[in-house]
Amino acid sequence: MAATEGDEGTVSLVDVLEEDEELENExxxxxxxxxxxxxxxxxxxVKRQALYACNTCTPAGGEAEAAGVCLAxxxxxxEGHELFELYTKRNFRCDCGNSKFGAMECKLFAEKxxxxxENLYSHNFFGLYCTCNRPYPDPEDQVPDEMIQCVVCEDWLHGRHLGCxxxxxxxxxxMVCELCMKKAPFxxxxxxxxAVSPVTKESKGEVKNDHEHVDEKSKGEEASTSPKDLKVNGVTGCKRSYQDTEASPSQMAECRLKVLQTxxxxxxxxxxxxxxxxxxxKLCSCTSCKTKTAFLLDESDTVLAYENKGKTTEQEGGGDGRDPLMSALNNLNHVQQLEIIHEYNDMKTELKDYLQRFAEEGKVVTPEDIRHFFEQQQGRKRRRADASQYYCS
Structure with a gap:
C-alpha cells in the first residue's frame, strides 16, 4: 500500500482510513x-439518550436554570449556540422549549x-465536571488525565480525583464514585x-492488592483457596467467598445482601x-433490595448496552459494512494511490480548519454545514481543472 512521509514517520492510507473508521464508530x-x-x-x-446543555439559552446561575436538550x-x-455535550444520561425528558427557556419554543414539538x-441535573449541565468542579477540556489544567464516568451519578471524574x-x-x-458509595452504603x-480489589502502591513502587480489614478466619480461607479467586484485568477479587455464600438456596431466597453481610x-x-x-x-433482587438498587439491576441501563444499540442501528442502515474506498484501493496502481493520498490529505486538512472555527465559536456542526463544505470542495476542484485545461491548451 502506498504511504506518505511526515514528521511522525510513514502513514499509509489504510492507517488513515482505519483511524477515521474508529472515530466514526465512537x-x-x-x-x-x-x-x-x-x-x-x-x-x-427516555431510558438513555445523547443529551446537550445550551449555555446560550440556559447559562450558569443556579440549579433552577439547568436544562438538557435531545440530539435532534x-x-x-x-444551531449556532454554545452547547455542552453531556454524552448520555438516563431517564431524562427533553427540556427544549419549556419554561426554563423563556419565550423560546421547541421547533420540533411545541406542546410541552x-x-x-423527574429530570435530574448536575453541574455537568453548566459544563463543569468532577469533584474539582472544572470544565473539560480545562485550559488551566496541564496534567494529562482520563475522565471516568460514575454509573450512579453519571458525573465524569479525573482519574487522580477518585481516591484510588x-x-x-x-x-x-x-465505576461508582466514593460520594455515591457513601450515599448507598449497602x-x-x-x-x-x-468488586475489583483496591490497588495501592508500596514505597518501592510495587503494586499490591489491598484486602484490608479482613478477619483472621477469612485470611486463612483466602490463603488456602487463592487459585479459585477471580482475576479481573489482573486484579484478584474474592468471588470464591461470594460463591460460598451462594451455596445455600434457602438463604439466597431470603436476601442475598443479608447473607453477604454475615x-x-x-x-x-x-x-x-x-x-x-x-x-x-450478582446484586440481590428481592423486594426489599429492589428499592435500593433500582436501575442497577437493569443490564440495558448500562452505557455499554446503549453504545451497542447505536452501533447495531448504524450497521443495519449502512449496507454490508464494507468500506467502498478500501475496496477500490485494491484495484489502483501505485501512482493512482499516491494521487488519492495527496487529495485525501488536502481535504482532511481543509476540513479540520473548517471545523476548527465551529469549535472555537462553540457552534454545533449541522448537516447543512457539511454539505456546504463539500460544495466548496467541488467548486475548487472544478476551478483547478479549468485552470489546468487552459494552461495545457
Whole structure:
C-alpha cells in the first residue's frame, strides 16, 4: 500500500482510513442510539439518550436554570449556540422549549409541560465536571488525565480525583464514585466480595492488592483457596467467598445482601470502586433490595448496552459494512494511490480548519454545514481543472 512521509514517520492510507473508521464508530456508539430528526419528548423519560446543555439559552446561575436538550433539538433548535455535550444520561425528558427557556419554543414539538419534574441535573449541565468542579477540556489544567464516568451519578471524574488507583483496562469495567458509595452504603458489602480489589502502591513502587480489614478466619480461607479467586484485568477479587455464600438456596431466597453481610467480608470504605463485567447480575433482587438498587439491576441501563444499540442501528442502515474506498484501493496502481493520498490529505486538512472555527465559536456542526463544505470542495476542484485545461491548451 502506498504511504506518505511526515514528521511522525510513514502513514499509509489504510492507517488513515482505519483511524477515521474508529472515530466514526465512537460517534455512532453515542449518537446512533438517538434520533437526530425527531425530538425525544413524546417518548417521555427516555431510558438513555445523547443529551446537550445550551449555555446560550440556559447559562450558569443556579440549579433552577439547568436544562438538557435531545440530539435532534441540538441540531434544529440550538444551531449556532454554545452547547455542552453531556454524552448520555438516563431517564431524562427533553427540556427544549419549556419554561426554563423563556419565550423560546421547541421547533420540533411545541406542546410541552413547563418542567420535567423527574429530570435530574448536575453541574455537568453548566459544563463543569468532577469533584474539582472544572470544565473539560480545562485550559488551566496541564496534567494529562482520563475522565471516568460514575454509573450512579453519571458525573465524569479525573482519574487522580477518585481516591484510588485506576486499574488496567478500565474501559471494561464500571465505576461508582466514593460520594455515591457513601450515599448507598449497602454497596460496600458487595464491594468487599465482588468488586475489583483496591490497588495501592508500596514505597518501592510495587503494586499490591489491598484486602484490608479482613478477619483472621477469612485470611486463612483466602490463603488456602487463592487459585479459585477471580482475576479481573489482573486484579484478584474474592468471588470464591461470594460463591460460598451462594451455596445455600434457602438463604439466597431470603436476601442475598443479608447473607453477604454475615460473611465476615469487609473493605475499607474510601475511594471509588471499580466493578467487573456482569457485577449487576450478582446484586440481590428481592423486594426489599429492589428499592435500593433500582436501575442497577437493569443490564440495558448500562452505557455499554446503549453504545451497542447505536452501533447495531448504524450497521443495519449502512449496507454490508464494507468500506467502498478500501475496496477500490485494491484495484489502483501505485501512482493512482499516491494521487488519492495527496487529495485525501488536502481535504482532511481543509476540513479540520473548517471545523476548527465551529469549535472555537462553540457552534454545533449541522448537516447543512457539511454539505456546504463539500460544495466548496467541488467548486475548487472544478476551478483547478479549468485552470489546468487552459494552461495545457
Amino acid at each position: 460517534a455512532s456508539a453515542v449518537l446512533g442510539g438517538s434520533d437526530a430528526e425527531k425530538c425525544s419528548y413524546p417518548e417521555g423519560y 433539538c441540538s441540531y434544529k433548535c440550538h 409541560e413547563k418542567v420535567n419534574a 488507583s485506576v486499574p488496567e483496562n478500565v474501559e471494561l469495567q464500571e 454497596l460496600w458489602t458487595y464491594a468487599a466480595c465482588i 460473611s465476615g467480608r469487609t473493605r475499607e470504605e474510601s475511594g471509588a470502586v471499580f466493578w467487573p463485567c456482569g457485577w449487576r447480575s
